[in-house]
Amino acid sequence: MKRNLHASQDRITADLTALSAITDTERPWTRRAFSPLFDEGRRFLWDRFKAAGLDVSLDAGANLTGIRQGIAPDSGTIMLGSHSDTVPDGGRFDGVAGVVVALEVARILADRGVMLRHNLAITDFLAEEVSIFGVSCIGSRAMAGVLPPAWLERQSAGRDLRRAIGDVGGNAEALTGPLRLDLSAFLEMHIEQGPVLEREGLSLGMVTTIVGITRVEVSITGRPEHAGTTPMDGRADALAAASELVLSIRAKAVEMTAAGRHFTATVGEFEMKPNAANVVPGHVRMLIDIRAETEADMEAFLRWIKDSEQDGHQNGIVIETRKISENDPVRLDDALVDALSDAASALDIGHRRMVSGAGHDAAFMARLCPAAMVFVPCVGGRSHCPEEWADAADLSLAAEVLADTVISIDANKEG
Known part of the structure; x- marks a missing residue:
């Protein structure tokens, strides 16, 4: 198998190690956006971008970008990047590895003496993870021009998002x-954030689609009563009804995967009232996270969950559903996916095409230009946890494939 000669595992590892040290020592590995630790990580990246010969700046959305000037800059800009913020107790690789590998691409091109016609931009997007303001992908939404203005009024720890963006160098106005x-x-x-690539023994995945994500709140109202005196056949037990619905949601999601398309439905938030040992549960609130490769599958599931309202109206139980948020699936650019696959094949790197079950900055960047993604495996499929890990060997292969793809785009794309 051919291996890359230019990507440096040592450089990639050194950058990731340095960033992982910038963490809340009580909660490794935590470096959330809008925190002093995030600012420290940004200063490190600024210095590393400068050391690689990039012109570094912050835009109005507080996205950190390093530019390698092209010889015909009117051709446009090819951008690579991800995010350096983490979830609480999150991993050292989610997003962070994407920024470091993008930087390594710039260094590879310099090592190879490659002069691009296009400008090359390496970007660390602001707050891709759910931030202290309760919203995510702030930087990429801002860059794409789709950051909801109402979000700027969201409050946390005595400041609004408008001010917080300014505090990290942006300009919300x-x-x-x-x-x-x-x-x-x-x-x-x-990183893949799942087990597929590791399970199949592959080094890279080329993402064809980023799933649509819809969240639905379900309210189940019964009748709180004494747990010892109310007969079992005369109860309106909200928890019992909710439990049946949770199992039905799982069964329906499994059924939806039979067509071979990516689909998941998860009840991840669950609240019960009055939550007392001697009271029949009177109310349950739960939140369903639904992710689908196609809009048709999402719509079919939403119709099914809406129908559950009527099915559940029996024995004193009332079920109500409310859509909380919705993002449509994003089909990534076929030509770019092909270019990435061709670059991997030329290096004899094992790879496959796949769907991303997680959201990414690329979903918003696809509104501005053709976009594509590369996944690398993570050990055990683990992510958003301290045990998250990706091998430097796979990261260096991704860097080499990205570098070759950038060269191909530069040669074939006119602005």
Whole structure:
């Protein structure tokens, strides 16, 4: 098997190790956006970008970008990047590895003496993870011009998001439209956050679609009564009804996967009242996280869950559903996916095409230009946990494939 000669595992490992040390020591590995630790990580990246010969700046959305100037900059800009913030107790690789590998691409091109016609931009997007303001993908939404203005009023720890963006070097007042109109292509590398690549013994995955994500709140109202005196056949037990619905949701999601498309439905939030040992549960609130590769599958599931309201109206039980949020699936650019696959094949790197079950900055960058993603395996499929791990060997292969793909885009794409 051919192996890359230019990507440096040592450089990648050194950068990831240095960033992992910038963490809440009580909760490794935690470096959340809008925190002093995040600012420290940003300063490290600024210095590393500068050391790689990049011109570094922050845009109005507080996205950190390093530019390698092209010899014909009117051709446009090819952007690579991801995010350096983490979830609480999160991993050292989710997002972070994508920024480091993107930086390594710039270093590979310098080592190889490659001069691009296009500008090359390496970007660390602000707050891809759910932030202290309760919202995510703040930087990429801002760059794409789709950050909801109402979000700027969201409050946390005595400041609003508008001020917080300013505190990390942005300018929320300037977020009136897309921040970049020069992009020819966007590429993002990310750990898979699942077990497929490791299970199949593959080094890379080329993402074809980022799933749509819809969250639905379900309210189940019964009748709170004495647990010892109310006969079993005369109860309106909200928890019993909720339990049946949770199992039905799981069964329906399994049924939806039979067509071979990616689909998941998860009840991840669950609250019960009055939550007392001697009281029949009178109310349950739960939140369903639904992820689908196609809009048709999402719509079919939403119709089914809506029908459950009527099915549940018996024995004193009332079920109500309310859509909380919705993002449509994003089909990534076929030509870029092909280019990534061709680059991997040329290096004899085992790879496959796959769907991303998680959201990413690339979903918003796809609104500005053709976009694609590369996945690398993570050990045990683990992510958003301290045990998250990706091998430097796979990361270096991703860097080499990205570098070759950038060269191909530069040669074949006209602005």
